[in-house]
Amino acid sequence: MSSSLGAQSTRSPYHHGNLRFALLAAARDLSQEQGTDSVTLRETARRAGVSHAAAYHHFADKRDLLRSLAAEATADLATAMSRTLASDQPFAETLEKIAITYIEFARDRQAEFRFMFSRELCMPSGEPDALRDAQLRMQDAFENYFRAHGNLIQDADPRTLTLTLWSLIHGLATILVETPALKDLPAEGADELARQTVRVLVRGLAV
Amino acid sequence: MSSSLGAQSTRSPYHHGNLRFALLAAARDLSQEQGTDSVTLRETARRAGVSHAAAYHHFADKRDLLRSLAAEATADLATAMSRTLASDQPFAETLEKIAITYIEFARDRQAEFRFMFSRELCMPSGEPDALRDAQLRMQDAFENYFRAHGNLIQDADPRTLTLTLWSLIHGLATILVETPALKDLPAEGADELARQTVRVLVRGLAV
DNA sequence: TGTACATCAGTGAACGCGCGTTCACTGATGTAC
DNA sequence: TGTACATCAGTGAACGCGCGTTCACTGATGTAC
Numbered sequence: 001m002s003s004s005l006g007a008q009s010t011r012s013p014y015h016h017g018n019l020r021f022a023l024l025a026a027a028r029d030l031s032q033e034q035g036t037d038s039v040t041l042r043e044t045a046r047r048a049g050v051s052h053a054a055a056y057h058h059f060a061d062k063r064d065l066l067r068s069l070a071a072e073a074t075a076d077l078a079t080a081m082s083r084t085l086a087s088d089q090p091f092a093e094t095l096e097k098i099a100i101t102y103i104e105f106a107r108d109r110q111a112e113f114r115f116m117f118s119r120e121l122c123m124p125s126g127e128p129d130a131l132r133d134a135q136l137r138m139q140d141a142f143e144n145y146f147r148a149h150g151n152l153i154q155d156a157d158p159r160t161l162t163l164t165l166w167s168l169i170h171g172l173a174t175i176l177v178e179t180p181a182l183k184d185l186p187a188e189g190a191d192e193l194a195r196q197t198v199r200v201l202v203r204g205l206a207v
Numbered sequence: 208m209s210s211s212l213g214a215q216s217t218r219s220p221y222h223h224g225n226l227r228f229a230l231l232a233a234a235r236d237l238s239q240e241q242g243t244d245s246v247t248l249r250e251t252a253r254r255a256g257v258s259h260a261a262a263y264h265h266f267a268d269k270r271d272l273l274r275s276l277a278a279e280a281t282a283d284l285a286t287a288m289s290r291t292l293a294s295d296q297p298f299a300e301t302l303e304k305i306a307i308t309y310i311e312f313a314r315d316r317q318a319e320f321r322f323m324f325s326r327e328l329c330m331p332s333g334e335p336d337a338l339r340d341a342q343l344r345m346q347d348a349f350e351n352y353f354r355a356h357g358n359l360i361q362d363a364d365p366r367t368l369t370l371t372l373w374s375l376i377h378g379l380a381t382i383l384v385e386t387p388a389l390k391d392l393p394a395e396g397a398d399e400l401a402r403q404t405v406r407v408l409v410r411g412l413a414v
Numbered sequence: 415t416g417t418a419c420a421t422c423a424g425t426g427a428a429c430g431c432g433c434g435t436t437c438a439c440t441g442a443t444g445t446a447c
Numbered sequence: 448t449g450t451a452c453a454t455c456a457g458t459g460a461a462c463g464c465g466c467g468t469t470c471a472c473t474g475a476t477g478t479a480c
Contacts (some may be wrong), residue, residue, distance in 0.1 A: 014238075016457070041434065054457045062434065066215065071432080092413065119385045120242050129252050153412055163379070164407040168371070171378025175370075180324045180339075197371040204411020205360055205368065206299065223424070248467065260469080261424045269467065 012133040022048040027069050031111030036118075041065065067131050073112035074134035077105050081138060085145045091115060091152050092202045094145075099169045099194035106173035107190060117170075120202055142166060167199055169194075209334075210213075227265040229255040234276050236316030245327075248272065273328055274338050281341035284312050289348045298359050299409045306376045306401040313380035314397060320384065324377075349373060363409035375408055 011088060017020075026047035031039045039061045045052035046202050059065040084097050106113040113123060113142040142165065153161060176190055185193075223229075233254035238246045248269045252259035266272040291304045313320040322328060329338060346369065353365040353372075360368060383389050383397055394399075 015384060019456075037327060040432080042432075051458050052434085053459075057456055058434080095412070117381065117385045119387070120244060121389070122218070124386050135386075154410055155261060160403050160407060161381075162354040163410065164375070165412075167378035167404055168408075169378065170382060171374035171376065171380075172370070173326065173352045173378075174381055175374060175377060177328070179326045179342075180326070180329050182325070193370065196367050197374055200371040201375075201408055202412045204360055205302070205372075205409045247465080250466075258425050259467085260426075264423055265466080273430075 016054075017049065019050060022050075023055055023058060023065065024072065024206040026071055027065060028109075028112060031069075032109070036111050036114050040064065043191055052201065063121070066115055067129075069112060070115040070118070070121055071130035071134050072170070073109060074138065076129060077102070078118075078134055078141060080105065082141045085141055091149055092199070093123050095165065096195045096198045098165075099172070100191050100200045102169045103173045103190055103194050104187070106177050108188075110160065113173070119153065139166070165201070168197060172197055184200050220411065223257065226255065226257060226261065228266060229257075231276055231279065234272060235316075235319060238322070239275075239316070243318050243321050247271065255394055269397045270328070272361055273322055273337075276319060277322040277324070277328055278337035278341050279336060279343065279385070280316060281323050284309070284323075285341055285345040285348060287312065288345060292352045298356055302372065302409065303402045303405045305372075306379070306399050306405045309376045309403050310383055310397055311394070312392075313384050317384050319372075320380070346373070372408065374403060381406055 023044055027039050027044045030043060030047060039077050041055055043056050044065065046093040055065065059068065084101050085094065087094070087097075089097070109197060116131075116135075120131070139162065142162040143158045146153065146161045146165075150156065172194060176185065176193070182190075230251055230301050234246050234251045237251060237254060244366075250260040251272065253260050262272065266275065276303055288305060291308050292301065294301070294304075296304070321344075349369040349372065350365045353360065353368045357363065357365070379401060383392065383400070389397075
């Protein structure tokens with residue numbers, strides 16, 4: 001399992017360099033430019049400058065390619081989130097930063113974000129799986145944070161708190177990305193919405 | 208614009224009865240059974256017992272069919288939400304019911320729920336549009352409710368409150384529907400998660 | 415009531431297309447002796 | 448250092464497929480006189 005960034009080696013180990021990485025990058029670009037539906041094995045290979053049959057030396061099939069793409073993206077997001085949670089800042093501020101991290105990821109990497117939460121992708125397979133691992137890692141980061149800050153919080157159950165915060169952030173990210181009227185919102189505006197909604201959550205709705 | 212339910216007339220006005228309705232129903236069933244990617248014009252027509260060319264007398268193209276499906280589903284959800292918001296119950300209880308309504312819709316009609324928030328579907332067209340109308344109607348119902356209950360709430364801006372609640376509910380619905388581990392959760396479990404998360408939102412995170 | 419006509423929902427064949435996957439192959443690289 | 452061999456990433460042609468869309472048509476229905 002190679003790290004998602006920086007795996008692009010300059011040496012050419014076999015014939016073509018790191019084709020697996022090149023194919024993932026091509027699929028990433030393609031989905032970002034033309035939409036998730038436009039990602040085909042053939043077009044991905046074409047972009048990587050390689051015959052389409054070559055892809056089968058690196059991925060079992062098309063679904064495997066997409067799952068790998070989603071797994072690497074999820075790992076990147078989990079890493080970014082963990083970093084934010086680890087920075088020793090005040091509780092409310094940390095949560096606001098988390099929300100901003102999340103929605104900026106969703107906006108910057110829209111297509112991958114859609115793949116990450118596409119059940120048609122995640123569904124089968126009971127074996128250990130990079131995508132599922134990355135998702136659990138993200139969830140754990142949240143839960144551990146809430147466990148560590150239990151004294152700040154009314155409700156004791158870290159799982160409920162995690163689900164609540166994650167739902168809020170994920171919902172906001174989805175709405176920002178999938179609503180036509182909000183798609184061109186400047187970054188500052190989106191960040192501000194993230195801060196405001198988290199602030200409501202921290203303070204609560206009822207007087 | 209026919210209402211989404213009950214438009215199935217028993218008389219046969221022309222040749223085949225209300226084919227538009229039959230096609231929408233076929234697409235709905237198909238997406239529910241086989242997934243959103245499996246909806247094709249040809250298979251939809253096949254299910255409706257009609258040649259695939261017939262669909263073009265009722266929809267401009269495939270996208271139009273899918274948009275119509277999403278629009279009707281959104282209208283149904285907006286109606287259900289408005290009904291819940293209109294019932295004169297205590298604030299916190301109403302919000303919990305809203306959340307339950309929303310996630311039950313998402314779970315019962317997963318495929319349509321995905322179509323409703325598929326940007327690849329919503330994107331173009333500036334003209335008046337049934338899908339966009341239905342979405343705005345749903346949003347307005349929220350905002351009006353918060354406006355009417357402003358005295359109960361700390362933060363004054365109904366738009367921010369709407370976005371916060373909607374994000375929370377939408378995120379939870381998405382997570383419940385798209386996470387393999389949660390897909391087979393029994394209804395009571397899902398409802399309980401909805402109640403708990405809303406309760407956290409109402410009370411707030413910070414002590 | 416009967417006839418002529420317009421309407422238009424539904425038909426079935428045809429179009430061109432790009433897809434995912436398989437296959438026998440080729441040819442560069444790394445390894446054993 | 449040189450030779451024979453195994454490995455395996457990448458090739459290119461071929462497969463069968465179902466798709467969205469178009470088209471000239473047919474035939475049932477509703478309407479005007």
